[in-house]
Amino acid sequence: MNYLQFAYRNILRHRRRSFVTIMTVCLGFVALGVLGGFLNNIFSRLKGQAVVAERFGHLTFAKKGFYQNGKLEPEKYLWNAKELETLLAVVRQNIDVELATPRLRMFGVTSNGKASTIFVTEAIVPEDDQKLIKTNVDGRSGIEGMVTFGARNRDNSSVIVGSELASMLKIKKGQNVTLLTSTKDGVANAVDVKISGDYNTGNPATNDKFILSDFSLAQNLYDTDGAERVIVTLKNPENIEIVKAQLIEELADAGLQVEAKTWDELSPSYKKVTTLFGIIFRVLTIIISVIVLLTVLNTMQMVVSERTKEIGTMRAIGMLRGQVIKLFCVEGLIMGVLGCLLAIPILFAIAGLLQVMGISFVPPVASVAVPLVMMFKIKNLLLVFALFSVVAIVSSFLVSRKIAAQQIVDSLSRG
Amino acid sequence: MIQEVISATKLIDFEGVSKTYQLGNQRIPALKGIDLTIESGDFIAIAGPSGSGKSTLLNLLALIDTPTSGDIRYNNIDVSTLSDDERTRYRNKEIGIVFQNYNLIPVLDALENVAFALQVQGVPTKECLKRAEKILREVGLGTHLHHRPANLSGGQKQRVAIARALVTNPSVVIADEPTAALDSKTGMEILELMKELNYTKNTTFIFSTHDNRIIDSVHHVVYIEDGFLMNRY
Numbered sequence: 238m239n240y241l242q243f244a245y246r247n248i249l250r251h252r253r254r255s256f257v258t259i260m261t262v263c264l265g266f267v268a269l270g271v272l273g274g275f276l277n278n279i280f281s282r283l284k285g286q287a288v289v290a291e292r293f294g295h296l297t298f299a300k301k302g303f304y305q306n307g308k309l310e311p312e313k314y315l316w317n318a319k320e321l322e323t324l325l326a327v328v329r330q331n332i333d334v335e336l337a338t339p340r341l342r343m344f345g346v347t348s349n350g351k352a353s354t355i356f357v358t359e360a361i362v363p364e365d366d367q368k369l370i371k372t373n374v375d376g377r378s379g380i381e382g383m384v385t386f387g388a389r390n391r392d393n394s395s396v397i398v399g400s401e402l403a404s405m406l407k408i409k410k411g412q413n414v415t416l417l418t419s420t421k422d423g424v425a426n427a428v429d430v431k432i433s434g435d436y437n438t439g440n441p442a443t444n445d446k447f448i449l450s451d452f453s454l455a456q457n458l459y460d461t462d463g464a465e466r467v468i469v470t471l472k473n474p475e476n477i478e479i480v481k482a483q484l485i486e487e488l489a490d491a492g493l494q495v496e497a498k499t500w501d502e503l504s505p506s507y508k509k510v511t512t513l514f515g516i517i518f519r520v521l522t523i524i525i526s527v528i529v530l531l532t533v534l535n536t537m538q539m540v541v542s543e544r545t546k547e548i549g550t551m552r553a554i555g556m557l558r559g560q561v562i563k564l565f566c567v568e569g570l571i572m573g574v575l576g577c578l579l580a581i582p583i584l585f586a587i588a589g590l591l592q593v594m595g596i597s598f599v600p601p602v603a604s605v606a607v608p609l610v611m612m613f614k615i616k617n618l619l620l621v622f623a624l625f626s627v628v629a630i631v632s633s634f635l636v637s638r639k640i641a642a643q644q645i646v647d648s649l650s651r652g
Numbered sequence: 653m654i655q656e657v658i659s660a661t662k663l664i665d666f667e668g669v670s671k672t673y674q675l676g677n678q679r680i681p682a683l684k685g686i687d688l689t690i691e692s693g694d695f696i697a698i699a700g701p702s703g704s705g706k707s708t709l710l711n712l713l714a715l716i717d718t719p720t721s722g723d724i725r726y727n728n729i730d731v732s733t734l735s736d737d738e739r740t741r742y743r744n745k746e747i748g749i750v751f752q753n754y755n756l757i758p759v760l761d762a763l764e765n766v767a768f769a770l771q772v773q774g775v776p777t778k779e780c781l782k783r784a785e786k787i788l789r790e791v792g793l794g795t796h797l798h799h800r801p802a803n804l805s806g807g808q809k810q811r812v813a814i815a816r817a818l819v820t821n822p823s824v825v826i827a828d829e830p831t832a833a834l835d836s837k838t839g840m841e842i843l844e845l846m847k848e849l850n851y852t853k854n855t856t857f858i859f860s861t862h863d864n865r866i867i868d869s870v871h872h873v874v875y876i877e878d879g880f881l882m883n884r885y
Contacts, residue, residue, distance in 0.1 A: 239777070244757035550755040553716050554816065555744025557737050558773045645716040649751075 262576025274611025
C-alpha cells in the first residue's frame with residue numbers, strides 16, 4: 238500500500254464529495270482552456286495579420302535612428318544601392334533567414350479625379366511578396382484571400398489598394414488613380430497608377446489608406462535607387478531575438494549601423510490587444526484558481542474533520558506529521574489531476590464542435606472575420622494543469638498541516 | 653504517593669508525573685505525582701473507577717500525550733526530551749497500541765492495516781506484508797487477511813488491532829479497555845490471546861479495564877483513583 242493507493246481509496250470513500258471537487262477542477266480547467274484557446278486563436282490571427290497582411294515580416298531592419306527621425310529627414314535614413322546590396326547579402330547568408338526584401342514607404346494624397354484622400358503606400362518586390370504571403374504563422378501558411386502582385390508579366394505601374402480605401406474612392410480593378418507624394422528631397426511628385434485589385438489588410442486603421450505598390454515604381458517616385466527598410470522572415474520565428482542580435486552584430490561588422498524591430502513592436506494594435514486580453518486572462522485565472530482552491534479546501538476540511546480520529550490513530554501508530562500531510566496532499570493532488578485529465582477530452586470536444594459549427598467573428602482591432610475556433614498550446618495546457626495541481630496540493634496542505642499538528646489525544650477523542 | 657516498583661528490570665519509569673488539563677479557566681488535575689516502574693515482560697492491568705485517570709496514564713505510557721510535570725523514561729531514555737518526530741518513531745518501534753474501539757483504517761484490509769505500522773517505518777512493502785501475514789496467522793486470522801474492517805466481527809477487529817500493535821515487535825503493548833466493546837466470551841478470548849503473546853513473545857502488556865475477570869488473571873494490578881496511584885497487588 239503506497240500513498241497513491243491509500244489516497245485513492247480515501248477519495249473513493251466520499252464519492253459524491255470527491256466527484257463534485259473533481260468536477261470543479263475540471264470545469265475550471267475547461268473554462269481556462271476555452272478562454273485560452275480563443276485568445277490563442279485571436280492572437281495568432283492578429284499575428285498573421287501583422288506579419289503577412291500588413292507585411293511586417295518577422296524583423297525589420299532600418300538605419301539607426303530611422304524610427305526617431307526618419308520622417309523628418311528621410312533622405313538621411315535611406316540605404317543607398319551599395320548599402321542595400323551589402324545589407325541584403327549579409328542578411329540572406331544567415332541560415333535562419335527565409336526571406337529578406339527591401340521596402341519603401343511613402344505617404345501622400347491619392348485621387349480618383351473627383352475625390353482625394355490620404356494614403357500610405359508600402360512598396361514591395363512582387364517576387365518576394367509572393368513568398369512573404371505564404372509565411373507560416375503558427376502552423377497556417379499564409380492568410381486566406383491575401384492578394385499580391387503576380388510574379389511574372391507584372392505591370393509596375395499597377396497597385397493594390399486597401400478595400401476600405403477602394404470603397405471610399407469608389408474605385409475598382411482596372412481604374413486609375415493618381416498618387417501624389419514627394420521625393421526624398423521633398424519635391425512633389427505624382428504618378429498615375431492602375432488598380433489591379435483590392436484586399437483587406439485586416440486592420441481597420443490601415444485598411445482605409447493602405448496601397449501596395451511595386452518597389453521599382455516607388456523608387457522612381459521617391460527618386461532613389463535604395464530602400465529605407467529591409468523586411469526579414471525567419472524559418473523558425475521562435476528564435477527571433479537570437480537572430481535579431483546575430484544580424485545586428487553581423488551588419489555592424491559589415492559597417493552598417495542598424496536598428497531592428499520585431500513584428501510585434503511594429504504592430505501597436507497587437508500589443509494592445511494581447512496586453513488587454515492577457516490581463517483579463519490572468520484575472521480570470523486567479524479567480525478560477527481561487528474557486529478551485531476554496532473548493533478543494535472545503536472538501537479537505539470536511540474530510541479531515543470526519544477523519545480526525547483516524548488521523549490520531551495513524552499518528553499513534555507511528556505516522557509522522559509530515560507523512561500525514563503528505564497523504565492529504567496526495568489526495569488533493571489526485572483530485573486535481575483527475576479533474577484536469579477529465580477536462581482535456583471535454584475541451585477537445587468543444588473545440589471539435591466549434592469547428593463543425595463554422596462560426597466566425599471579427600476580433601477586436603481587426604477588420605476581417607476569423608473562424609471562432611480554439612487553438613491549444615500544449616505548454617499553456619500543461620501550465621494550467623500544473624497550476625491546478627499545485628492549488629489542490631496547497632489547499633490540502635493548509636488543512637492537513639493544522640490537523641497533523643494537533644495533539645494525538647485530542648484527535649483520538651473526536652467522533 | 654506510593655513508590656510502585658513492580659520488578660527490578662526497568663522498562664518504563666515514571667517519576668512524579670502529573671497531568672493537568674485546562675478547561676477554559678479551570679485547571680483539572682488528572683494525574684497527581686505518579687511514581688511507577690514497569691519491568692519488561694510484565695502483564696499489568698490498570699484499574700480504577702471512571703474518571704480516575706486510567707486513560708490519561710495509558711496515554712502517557714503510550715507517549716501520545718505529554719505530562720505537565722515529572723519525568724518519563726523508557727529504557728532509560730528521557731522521552732520528554734525527544735522531538736515530536738523522534739517520539740513518534742520511538743513509539744512506532746517500541747510501543748504497540750490497542751484501542752477500545754479497534755480504530756482500524758476502514759479503507760485497508762486486515763493485512764494492510766497490520767502492515768501499515770511497518771510501512772510508516774519505511775520497511776519495504778513486500779516485507780511488511782510478509783510480516784503482517786505471519787502475525788495475523790498467529791492471532792488466528794489467517795483466513796481473513798483480505799477482509800476489510802466492515803466485514804470483520806468485533807473480536808476479529810480486535811485481533812487485527814493486536815496484530816497491528818505487535819507487528820513492529822514492540823517492547824510494550826498498551827491497550828485501553830481492549831475487551832470493553834466485546835461480549836464476555838470474545839473478551840476472554842482476546843485476553844487469552846494477549847496472555848499467550850505475552851508468554852511466547854515476552855512482550856509487556858499494560859491495559860486498563862473494569863472487568864474483574866480480567867483483573868484476576870493478570871500478573872499485577874495498578875489501582876488508580878482521583879489521579880493518585882493508590883495500590884498495587
